[in-house]
Amino acid sequence: MATHAARETGGSAQRYTGVVRATHWIAALCVFALLVTGLEIVASHPRFYWGEDGNIGMTPLFSIPIPSSRATVPTGYGYVLPDQNGWSRYLHFQSAWLLVLTGLLYVIYGLVTAHFWKNVLPGGADLRWHALRDRTAYASRYNAGQRLVYAIVLVVAFPLTIWTGLAMSPGFVSAFPATVTVLGGQQTARTLHFFLTIVLILFVVVHVAMVWRAGFRSRAGAMITGNLRSGDE
């Protein structure tokens, strides 16, 4: 399979291979489901703590100013949201599984085909200031700034989100207790999981905004069909 921009076919160039496109959209769907269900789960206790324990008898590190789906949580709102935790939790973990398995496929593909080095990870020359500010590079490849952001999301943000998620699981931490103790406790893991979610939301917002600026139809179309029409450059 060709890596992007490598194969010119008439008026269009293949920018994304089938594996990259399929994993991108499955991941997008999973991230969307994780964000929605994550918000539903947080609504049952929109307070955050530091350390091992935390509950409404204790002072939170901070609270988010939303109504809660539990009457026991003091929120200042005069009403309680309907409980959506059942399906939200089922879907949250099912989406997490699909995302992790899809991510695994993508990482193996990226390593085997060298897609990472060629298209995603920033190299030495990419990190110089003028390269970071290069606005013309997008036509054929990602510029250094984009590469840096994608690399941080892939190598740092997603793995940490998975880790802090697992560190909240009583079953998982019974087998691997260090995964939660090095973080400083189960409630710390929960709070970090929330912060990482904010980072991922910011990434999604900036990512979609950049696609919008570059021409939403052609760029989103390229991630669906694989080809960027030459007239779009």
Added chain:
Amino acid sequence: MNDISRRKLMRAGVVALPGAVGLAAAARIAERNGLVPPDHSGLYGPGETLTYAAQRVLTAHSLAREFDRSQISKKPFANETPKKTPEFLRLEAAGFVDWRLKVDGMVARPAEFSIAQIRSFPAHSQITHLACEEGWSYVAEWTGALLSDVLHEVSMRPEAKFVVYDCMDKGWWESIDMADALHPQTFVAYGFNGGELPVAFGGPLRMRVPRQLGYKSLKYITRLTVTDSLKKFGKGLGSAEPEFGYAWYAGI
């Protein structure tokens, strides 16, 4: 059909057929080894089965983390419980002397235990973390009899696979598999932070399953039923939780 698409179709067949056979074989092996949860059907069945199977493999002999006395939460949270029934209030007024834990099902000697009889089993203690699915948690010391000691006392039959438990809160019932039922930290608990287990925290008798979320640690337990199948209980999904949309397995 041109050559390329025929080749593609054949290649798809070569991948799909062993894939389907492999999946069917995997499902049968998982079923036989007790890696399929009772709520495995439906939209979220695949994710739930992956979680339960992966954890049963990873946590075969794992112990929940235990804490130091200094880490016990100063302010544990009891959570809400349904309004107490007249029967509960009557038992409470009498100091729970008439409280009974009935044990039946696949056992050689069905029995009923008073709180005093449960206390006569060797006492065990653990300082563990209790986390609610909502997100809050506390660390507390629990004292009780090992569920495995109680099951041993009534001579549980070897083909048993699950322990179903009922409680005083109407509509609530739970079950756990043998990995948790025979686990050295699974208690029939009657003590809390050095004293008696307060009613708010589940007194006089509560299940304590520290490798799963709080809702598996049912309060006010009155009956244990040993079984090899969960199909005949409720809607056959393993516990009351999946009947209103929550996962049966709560180790996450």
